[in-house]
Amino acid sequence: MQNNNPIGLFDSGIGGTSIWTAIHNLLPNEDTIYLADSKNAPYGQKSKEEIIALSIKNTEFLLNQNAKIIVVACNTATTNAIKELRAKYDVPFIGIEPAIKPAAINSQKHVIGILATQGTLNSELFHQTAEKFHDTKIIEQIGHGLVPLIENGEMNSPKMNELLHLYLEPMIAANIDYLVLGCSHYPYLIPQIKKILPKEIKIIDSGEAVARQTKNVLLERNGLNNEKNVAKAIFYSNSDPKVLKDILNNKYEVITKDF
Structure with a gap:
């Protein structure tokens, strides 16, 4: 080298x-x-x-x-x-790969959310990782449409806000205390995500x-x-x-x- x-x-x-x-x-x-x-x-x-x-x-x-x-x-x-x-x-x-481990280890409620692409959530590696934390409920959500909006520079668009509400509100209702961002594009959405999530829910990226x-x-x-x-x-x-x-x-x- x-x-x-x-x-x-x-x-x-x-x-x-x-x-x-x-x-x-x-x-x-x-x-x-x-x-x-x-x-x-x-x-x-x-x-x-x-x-x-x-x-x-x-x-x-x-x-x-x-x-x-x-x-x-x-x-x-x-x-x-x-x-x-x-x-x-x-x-x-x-x-x-999605930071499931730190979220699951630190979760007080044993309920975490993961926002990721379909390819990640369907992968063998993701399932192998998730299975290690069977005492934690993992709420999976495919971020349909988020990457194309980011690639088009539409991070603050009404459509982005609409999709984030659609994907995050069920996780809030499920009482998560950690949200794992399972796509390297998604950290650019943290400002918008923070406006939707209650302050006590922590966000983790890799x-x-x-x-x-x-x-x-x-x-x-x-x-x-x-x-x-x-x-x-x-x-x-x-x-x-x-x-x-x-x-x-x-x-x-x-x-x-x-x-």
Whole structure:
């Protein structure tokens, strides 16, 4: 592993930038390459075979950019494809899956909610994780329509507000005390979600945990970049880059490329 090679990340679109932000904050010396496969978003409605094929395509792109480690910054891709990716490539992979464990362990009411894509909730990995906490009632909700709205920059739209009320009110009625965000796009909805949820319901996403795990794996492999240079961040998109640029506050260039 070359220490000064970049960390690669991919997602079905802009959502994984929430993971990128956490990694960049924790590891400011590391160069990063982020791939937004927005042309194929959302992954949550696709078959397992399609998700694996897209994940391989994205991985190949990042490996061609000399990525030393690949962060699958997408819950759906992690839960459906990371086993195949790890079997196929020597590079280490960091996955992102719904943070059921901290929610279930800390829940006082033993009732938690999870808002995720259909692909994540239907996956074998999700069910294996959920089964470990059989004493906790898990209210599952597919976030139909949320990712396309986020990808279109409609995070504060009336339609988004309507869908969030539709998905969250049954969870509130079920008396949850933790809400797990099971898609890397969803942290961008936290301001709207907080307006709907009672204050005592805590929200958990996976960003900081993924960043810590990325650092730990690089430490184990002596792969951290210890140079004090200003880190480079390169962003690629195969769709209209406007929303990605907006999410990044126009601080970074977004390269539009078909992949």
